[in-house]
Amino acid sequence: MSKKTLTLMSKDKQLFNIEEHLAVQSVTIRNMVKEDGASSVIPLPRVDSETLALVIEYLNRQQAPEEDEDYVKKFVDERGEIPTLLELAQAALDLDIKKLMDAACMKVADLIKDFTLEEVREALRIENDRTPEEEKAIRDEFQWAF
Amino acid sequence: MGTSPNAFNCISFPTSPFSTILPSPRLFLHIFPSFHSPNRSLITIACSFSTVPSHSIPSLLTLDSGNWRESPTTTSERRFCYLMCSSQLDLDNIGHITLSDSSLKPSLYTVRGPLSLIMKNYRHRLLKKSFSRWEVIGLRSLKKIGGASQEAKTIVIVIKRGYDKVRTIVAYDIVSMNKDLTGTTASSLRLVTFTEINGGRIIFPSQPQVELTMDILSRLSLKTIITRCKLVCKKWRNLVSDPSFVNLHLSGSPTGIIIHHKKPPIIMNGNLIVHNDPGTLKWVETEDKVGHSSLDLNLAPILQNTRMRLVGSVNGLICLWQYSPKHDNTYICNTVTREYMILPRPRFQKDGFSVRVVYGFGVSSVTGEYKVVRAFRARHRVLEAEEYGIKNSWHKQMVIKREISIDLKWPLYEPVRMIAGLKDGKIMGDDSKGDESSPIKDIGSTTHFQCPLLNSTNYTIWSMRMRTILLANGLWEMIEPTYQTKEDDKRDKIATAYLFQALPEDLNLQVANCKSAKEIWDTLKIRNIGVEQVQKARLQTLRSEFEALEMNEEDSLDSFIVKMTNVISKITSLGTTFDQPTLVRKLLNSMPDKYLQIVAAIEQYSDLDKISFDEAIGRLKTFEERLKHKKSKSVNYQEGLMFTQKEDQGKEKYVPPHIRNQRNVKQHDKEENPLQDNNEVVKHPGHRNKFTRDFSNIKCYNCNKYRHYASHCRERSRRYQRQELSNLIEEDLEPTLLMATIEEHEVDGFTKDDDKEDSSFKRLKIQGI
Numbered sequence: 045m046s047k048k049t050l051t052l053m054s055k056d057k058q059l060f061n062i063e064e065h066l067a068v069q070s071v072t073i074r075n076m077v078k079e080d081g082a083s084s085v086i087p088l089p090r091v092d093s094e095t096l097a098l099v100i101e102y103l104n105r106q107q108a109p110e111e112d113e114d115y116v117k118k119f120v121d122e123r124g125e126i127p128t129l130l131e132l133a134q135a136a137l138d139l140d141i142k143k144l145m146d147a148a149c150m151k152v153a154d155l156i157k158d159f160t161l162e163e164v165r166e167a168l169r170i171e172n173d174r175t176p177e178e179e180k181a182i183r184d185e186f187q188w189a190f
Numbered sequence: 191m192g193t194s195p196n197a198f199n200c201i202s203f204p205t206s207p208f209s210t211i212l213p214s215p216r217l218f219l220h221i222f223p224s225f226h227s228p229n230r231s232l233i234t235i236a237c238s239f240s241t242v243p244s245h246s247i248p249s250l251l252t253l254d255s256g257n258w259r260e261s262p263t264t265t266s267e268r269r270f271c272y273l274m275c276s277s278q279l280d281l282d283n284i285g286h287i288t289l290s291d292s293s294l295k296p297s298l299y300t301v302r303g304p305l306s307l308i309m310k311n312y313r314h315r316l317l318k319k320s321f322s323r324w325e326v327i328g329l330r331s332l333k334k335i336g337g338a339s340q341e342a343k344t345i346v347i348v349i350k351r352g353y354d355k356v357r358t359i360v361a362y363d364i365v366s367m368n369k370d371l372t373g374t375t376a377s378s379l380r381l382v383t384f385t386e387i388n389g390g391r392i393i394f395p396s397q398p399q400v401e402l403t404m405d406i407l408s409r410l411s412l413k414t415i416i417t418r419c420k421l422v423c424k425k426w427r428n429l430v431s432d433p434s435f436v437n438l439h440l441s442g443s444p445t446g447i448i449i450h451h452k453k454p455p456i457i458m459n460g461n462l463i464v465h466n467d468p469g470t471l472k473w474v475e476t477e478d479k480v481g482h483s484s485l486d487l488n489l490a491p492i493l494q495n496t497r498m499r500l501v502g503s504v505n506g507l508i509c510l511w512q513y514s515p516k517h518d519n520t521y522i523c524n525t526v527t528r529e530y531m532i533l534p535r536p537r538f539q540k541d542g543f544s545v546r547v548v549y550g551f552g553v554s555s556v557t558g559e560y561k562v563v564r565a566f567r568a569r570h571r572v573l574e575a576e577e578y579g580i581k582n583s584w585h586k587q588m589v590i591k592r593e594i595s596i597d598l599k600w601p602l603y604e605p606v607r608m609i610a611g612l613k614d615g616k617i618m619g620d621d622s623k624g625d626e627s628s629p630i631k632d633i634g635s636t637t638h639f640q641c642p643l644l645n646s647t648n649y650t651i652w653s654m655r656m657r658t659i660l661l662a663n664g665l666w667e668m669i670e671p672t673y674q675t676k677e678d679d680k681r682d683k684i685a686t687a688y689l690f691q692a693l694p695e696d697l698n699l700q701v702a703n704c705k706s707a708k709e710i711w712d713t714l715k716i717r718n719i720g721v722e723q724v725q726k727a728r729l730q731t732l733r734s735e736f737e738a739l740e741m742n743e744e745d746s747l748d749s750f751i752v753k754m755t756n757v758i759s760k761i762t763s764l765g766t767t768f769d770q771p772t773l774v775r776k777l778l779n780s781m782p783d784k785y786l787q788i789v790a791a792i793e794q795y796s797d798l799d800k801i802s803f804d805e806a807i808g809r810l811k812t813f814e815e816r817l818k819h820k821k822s823k824s825v826n827y828q829e830g831l832m833f834t835q836k837e838d839q840g841k842e843k844y845v846p847p848h849i850r851n852q853r854n855v856k857q858h859d860k861e862e863n864p865l866q867d868n869n870e871v872v873k874h875p876g877h878r879n880k881f882t883r884d885f886s887n888i889k890c891y892n893c894n895k896y897r898h899y900a901s902h903c904r905e906r907s908r909r910y911q912r913q914e915l916s917n918l919i920e921e922d923l924e925p926t927l928l929m930a931t932i933e934e935h936e937v938d939g940f941t942k943d944d945d946k947e948d949s950s951f952k953r954l955k956i957q958g959i
Contacts, residue, residue: 133402153409161421170423
């Protein structure tokens with residue numbers, strides 16, 4: 045198999061090259077290659093360049109299959125920032141790279157598991173749209189679970 | 191057994207393979223969760239035979255193309271074992287059963303292929319130490335698609351029971367035989383039923399952002415979700431309540447068990463005393479690495495002071511059977527959200543100990559439908575079996591009741607404790623492969639509604655409700671076909687069954703000859719609508735017709751009476767009657783004016799409340815005859831009047847002399863001897879020439895011209911001619927003016943002096959010409 049190179053373009057128009065046989069770990073890219081041969085640049089309008097660089101780093105890994113699990117875990121662990129992980133997970137979701145997405149999501153879930161409510165909101169940049177009364181009502185409803 | 195089985199609901203299982211395999215009727219038969227091959231339409235039933243309960247010989251029966259075959263078992267395993275649990279055959283046709291000997295030591299066997307029972311004994315590996323009182327309470331093949339791993343694993347959940355306590359819960363992964371799923375030691379737990387939570391993953395298309403959030407949240411534990419995620423923001427709350435999230439979470443969430451523990455029955459004075467206590471449900475996640483996440487699913491808010499049995503639990507839903515003597519309800523609860531539903535009441539009630547109720551609860555991995563199977567059995571046969579499907583999602587609470595086809599040669603003397611096929615829904619024939627030889631055919635989902643019973647008065651409501659029920663089941667087409675409707679014998683039969691269900695016995699017999707549902711419906715419609723709906727409308731029209739009855743002048747009394755009695759008899763035939771006084775009053779009121787005298791006479795001289803309708807008719811008739819007799823006279827009289835009128839008109843034209851004189855005096859007293867002139871003129875018209883006089887100095891009062899009188903004025907005569915013309919027309923138009931009108935004319939004659947004068951002058955003129 046000839047080492048064909050594909051070009052991916054991030055949201056901010058930066059171009060990344062990657063060998064095709066590695067790129068097709070992404071189901072999305074694989075489908076695109078199948079359909080039109082992907083002669084041109086593949087635009088990824090929702091992935092910024094930092095994240096895409098990470099994704100490509102992941103795709104370029106050279107691991108034996110049995111160590112793959114550990115590698116993904118480690119790969120994700122090294123980027124312990126929740127915003128980065130969310131971006132990564134989003135990119136993995138778009139590109140349909142299952143293992144990466146699973147790992148990223150799992151990591152986020154692990155991180156927020158023990159967060160307090162405020163921390164969760166802060167970490168995921170969620171605004172609290174509830175009044176304290178509403179919050180209390182829900183707390184009361186599920187009192188038995190706390 | 192309570193009521194007689196309804197034909198629609200009852201299922202009978204006519205033949206059984208056991209009669210050929212095991213002729214002895216004295217054997218007890220234990221049938222346990224059955225296998226269903228996912229890629230072939232085979233059903234394997236693990237069963238055991240014994241002469242003594244709990245000491246039975248394991249055997250496998252497989253249904254292949256309608257034939258039952260017994261799988262060979264090794265003789266060494268044939269003694270004193272009984273089946274405890276079995277799992278579904280997986281794609282490689284591998285299933286597992288656990289057997290236990292009398293010392294309650296479980297053994298695990300692998301069943302490979304539908305017909306070959308290869309019993310691999312995992313006994314030693316499963317339980318290296320010789321525990322006593324170990325009990326396998328669950329065996330499930332789990333397919334974990336969510337998460338990083340995609341392997342299927344079979345998990346055996348084993349508990350160690352103390353006298354009244356659960357000591358240990360261990361879940362084994364059979365494939366690796368790792369004891370990696372050790373759960374909690376729940377020292378406080380008592381009697382335990384179990385089940386596991388897990389299921390297939392269903393992926394719903396959704397917004398990427400939502401999908402991502404969902405994915406992350408689905409990896410959190412149930413407790414975190416309840417206590418945190420619902421509070422973070424509204425979006426999250428909605429998210430975690432979404433059925434697709436629930437499914438996602440179930441697919442990825444750690445395996446857990448729901449433990450139902452309750453006080454054991456006490457034996458007091460030889461009587462078994464069962465507490466009226468629903469017990470406690472506990473949710474234990476066995477795979478949680480961080481620590482055993484245990485959640486107390488408190489039943490108290492839902493159920494109090496009653497006896498509950500945990501039928502089963504799937505995907506976090508639990509099925510509870512409330513079986514205290516007063517109650518017989520089936521609950522399906524989502525203990526986390528505190529939602530619950532009660533299934534429609536079965537037709538049968540648990541009645542004493544002769545009938546036992548057997549339950550199963552599961553979910554179909556193909557359709558995602560939750561199903562409850564409920565069967566009633568007597569000692570050796572199934573009396574009735576029902577299946578309830580909860581479709582779409584828990585939240586819609588849509589219950590679908592199905593019958594199980596009766597053409598099945600179902601081998602059950604005693605129904606299964608839990609039909610395994612139920613778990614995947616395949617036993618119901620909703621196998622996506624649609625194999626023709628699927629042993630149980632799904633008749634089609636018919637939603638269960640309580641059919642109203644037709645009686646003599648409720649047809650209107652009944653038909654409305656039945657229509658709605660049939661519409662809801664998509665069966666209305668059978669009764670009112672659209673142009674697209676195709677002949678569908680099966681659906682027609684279902685519709686017929688619905689109708690039969692809604693009819694009392696006697697009516698059932700009456701419509702028994704009808705060949706289709708439509709025919710039944712039409713028969714009932716004709717039969718009843720005559721009594722109710724159309725009749726009411728007809729009654730209404732007849733009533734208003736009756737009210738509006740009025741005899742015309744020209745009508746003869748006879749024809750009117752016929753008309754009236756016609757309406758009355760129609761109304762009477764519709765069940766409403768009029769009393770005599772009403773009829774008499776109506777009759778008298780509708781008489782025309784010419785009967786006024788007799789009507790008044792009757793009203794005054796007889797008691798209207800006592801006079802009969804016929805009597806009133808008789809009196810009126812007499813009067814009518816009189817009236818006919820007098821008719822000619824009365825006509826003459828009228829003509830006379832008219833004649834008089836004409837005469838008077840004519841006379842008017844011949845103005846009486848004295849009147850004329852008076853007028854002439856009035857008008858002409860300033861002229862020279864006008865009276866005399868006029869008199870002369872009238873009296874002696876022939877001698878006009880004698881009165882020649884000089885007109886040159888005479889000025890007309892009318893036109894102020896000389897040489898003629900005003901009476902001779904041409905202007906005037908022209909004017910008069912016009913009036914005369916109009917008078918004539920008036921006369922033509924009103925030839926039958928009555929006396930009163932004539933008098934008015936006369937009055938006119940007196941008051942309108944000018945006209946009268948003119949007419950007289952005109953006459954003079956004419957005569958003069």
